[in-house]
Amino acid sequence: MFSYTANPARVVFDGGTVAALPNEVRRLGAKAVLLLGSPALKEPADRVAEALGSLLAARFDDAAEHTPVEVTERALEVVARHGVDCVLALGGGSTTGLAKALALRTDLPQIIAPTTYAGSEMTPVLGETAEGHKSTQTTPKVLPEVVVYDVDLTLGLPVEISLTSGVNALAHAVEALYSPDANPIVDRFALDAIRLLAAALPGLVADPHDVAARSDALQAAWLAGLCLGSVGMGLHHKLCHTLGGSFGLPHAQTHTVVLPYAMAYNASGAPEAMRRIAEALGAPDAATGVYDLIAGLPVPHSLAELGLAGSDVAKAAEIASAKPYPNPRELTRDGIESLLRQAYAGTRPA
C-alpha cells in the first residue's frame, strides 16, 4: 500500500502565458494585486503590471534568497497599506519564497509565475532566515493556488543560473527515489524529470534560447517540485540547507556542487534507486553519471569556489550530523566530513 496526496494547484503551461495573468487574478475574484518581482525581471514585470491595469495595487522587488523575515515584514507593510487581496510572484525560488511567507501570515491567495527551475511553487515547504538561522516548515497554508509557467520567461535566464537551478531540480528527483516515503507515482515524476534534465541541461549550454530544451527543463522543474513537495528528502538537502543557512552559500550553486558526493555517499544504501537513476541518465553509475554531467557544464564545481573556508568543513559536518534524520545510509560525522572534503576540492567522488 502507498498513499499520495496531490496538492490542489491550478497549473497553466505554455509560451506567452503571462498574458493570461489578469484573467487568473479575476478567476480568484481578486481586485488588488501585490506584484512581487526583481530588478533582473523588470521588463516582463512591467508588462505584467501594465496588463493588470487597475487590478495592480502595489509592487515589491526586494525578495532575497532564503526568505529573510525582515524583508517579509517590509512586504507585509505594503500589503496592509494597499489593501492587497492577492499576491502575484514573478521570479525564482526567492520571489516564490516571499509570496509563501506572506501567504503564511495573511492567507492571501498566491499566483506564481516561476522563472527558474527551483520548483518551490509545487511545494508546501517554506524556509525562512532570521538572525543567521534558517528554519523550514511544511504547511498547506503556503501552497500557491495558481502556477503559470511561461517558457518565454525562462529564455533570458542566464546560463549559469539555468544550469544550477536545473541541478537543484535534479536533486529533488534523485532524493525522491530513495526517500522513505517513495512511491510508484512520485518515482515516475522523478525518473521523467531526470531524463528530461539530463538532455536539456547540455542543450541549454549549446543554445540558451532553444525553446524545446527550455520547455523540457521547465516541465522537469514542475515534476521535480512535485517530488520535493510529496516525499521527504535526505542527506543532500540537509547538507545544502546547512551550507546555505549557516555559511551563506548560494542555494542553487551549492546543490550543484554537493549532489554527486551525497549520491556517492548514499549509493550503498540505495542500490535499486541508484540503478534506476543511472538508467534514466544513460550512464553506467548514478553518482559519477551526475558528476560527469555537471563536470561538462560551465558552473562552479567545488565548495572552495563557492567561498566556503577550508576551516568550516569540519563545522559544517558537525552541524549536518547533529540531529538524526531519515537517510538510506547511516550518517556518521566522519563520513559526512570526508564527503564535504571531496566536495570542497571538487575531485571525482570516491
Ligand code: NAD
Ligand atoms: P533566485 O530566485 O534567488 O534567483 C536567482 C537570481 O536569478 C536572482 O537574481 C533573480 O532575480 C534572477 N532571475 C530569476 N529568474 C530570472 C530570469 N528568468 N531571467 C533573469 N534573471 C532571473 O534563485 P532560485 O535558485 O530560483 O531560488 C533559490 C531560493 O529558493 C532559495 O531561497 C531556496 O531556499 C528557495 N527554494 C525553496 C524551495 C521550497 O520548496 N521551499 C525549493 C527550491 C528552492
